[in-house]
Amino acid sequence: MEDLVVFDDAALQSLLCHQGFGLSVEDLAHSLHGMSRQVIECIERNISGNNRVAFLNELQRDIPPERADMARRVVLDRLFWELTYWKTPDLYEELTGGERLHPGIFEQLAPDISGNRVLDAGAGSGRAALECVKYGAEKVFAVEPSPGLLRILEQKWRSARNQVVPLRGRFDAIPVPDKSVDLAISCSAFTADPAQGGEPGLAELQRVTRSGGKVVIIWPRPQDYAWLDRHGFSYVTVQARGVQEMCVQFGSLQSALQCARHFYAHNPQVARFIERERRSDVPFSILGINPPCDYCWLVIK
Numbered sequence: 001m002e003d004l005v006v007f008d009d010a011a012l013q014s015l016l017c018h019q020g021f022g023l024s025v026e027d028l029a030h031s032l033h034g035m036s037r038q039v040i041e042c043i044e045r046n047i048s049g050n051n052r053v054a055f056l057n058e059l060q061r062d063i064p065p066e067r068a069d070m071a072r073r074v075v076l077d078r079l080f081w082e083l084t085y086w087k088t089p090d091l092y093e094e095l096t097g098g099e100r101l102h103p104g105i106f107e108q109l110a111p112d113i114s115g116n117r118v119l120d121a122g123a124g125s126g127r128a129a130l131e132c133v134k135y136g137a138e139k140v141f142a143v144e145p146s147p148g149l150l151r152i153l154e155q156k157w158r159s160a161r162n163q164v165v166p167l168r169g170r171f172d173a174i175p176v177p178d179k180s181v182d183l184a185i186s187c188s189a190f191t192a193d194p195a196q197g198g199e200p201g202l203a204e205l206q207r208v209t210r211s212g213g214k215v216v217i218i219w220p221r222p223q224d225y226a227w228l229d230r231h232g233f234s235y236v237t238v239q240a241r242g243v244q245e246m247c248v249q250f251g252s253l254q255s256a257l258q259c260a261r262h263f264y265a266h267n268p269q270v271a272r273f274i275e276r277e278r279r280s281d282v283p284f285s286i287l288g289i290n291p292p293c294d295y296c297w298l299v300i301k
């Protein structure tokens with residue numbers, strides 16, 4: 001729980017205020033029983049005004065240690081990925097290094113990228129931004145809230161310093177001017193939840209893209225297909241039927257096992273598959289996630 005101090009205020013407000021993370025005031029307060037003044041103040045400062053009184057009351061309440069343990073498990077489970085981005089960005093990099101996007105995505109987007117100004121929102125350590133440089137983008141604005149991931153992106157991008165502009169920022173306040181990019185992409189980051197985009201995030205992606213330009217959501221969550229459709233997006237999958245299944249290609253057997261135990265602990269068949277097959281490439285179906293071979297696009301009027 002002490003790791004929650006890793007977030008900045010904007011991130012905490014988003015984590016604590018939006019429905020997306022589904023944290024109740026009770027779980028939050030109970031999870032902080034016995035924690036340091038520093039982390040409690042951090043949460044108290046960023047919890048919305050109407051929840052603050054209830055939060056302080058629950059913090060004072062006498063609860064059995066098992067209740068506090070259970071609340072900690074709920075909170076840490078919900079914040080698992082956000083904590084990964086902020087606290088252990090190198091581990092996240094190890095995971096996504098092997099999680100390659102289907103090359104057909106960027107082959108299809110090439111005419112929208114080449115010679116153009118591109119925004120990558122929720123850029124992480126630059127997986128999609130890198131592809132945009134490879135496909136000839138004139139400039140890529142890589143916007144990302146986690147300082148650790150942005151640092152990795154900057155290190156990876158030293159050779160492309162003139163093309164990639166790393167910027168701290170979030171979907172609801174993208175730090176680039178109106179109509180300043182030809183293409184706005186977001187890869188495995190934008191969702192229908194306001195904490196990860198939603199209506200305010202989409203309005204920002206539309207604001208920064210010029211008329212006639214495109215907003216492209218790469219590798220959307222299946223549960224967001226209907227939302228994206230309602231907002232005018234067209235869906236494309238680039239994986240032909242019957243071709244070999246896409247895999248995550250970890251750097252080594254050891255790295256595959258480490259990632260399986262850390263990121264897929266809830267799905268023991270992943271570690272079992274790696275141990276049994278002695279393979280460092282793991283099919284997406286074993287991981288239980290849809291492969292990164294689709295995107296949704298919208299032309300800005």
Ligand SMILES: C[S@@+](CC[C@H](N)C(=O)[O-])C[C@H]1O[C@@H](n2cnc3c(N)ncnc32)[C@H](O)[C@@H]1O
Nearest residue numbers: 085122123124127146170171187188189195196
């Ligand atoms: C699954 S990662 C994907 C990163 C990168 N686009 C990639 O494909 O590797 C999701 C990213 O979204 C970022 N993110 C989370 N909430 C965000 C927000 N409200 N605004 C912008 N980015 C956000 C995270 O910090 C993280 O880097």
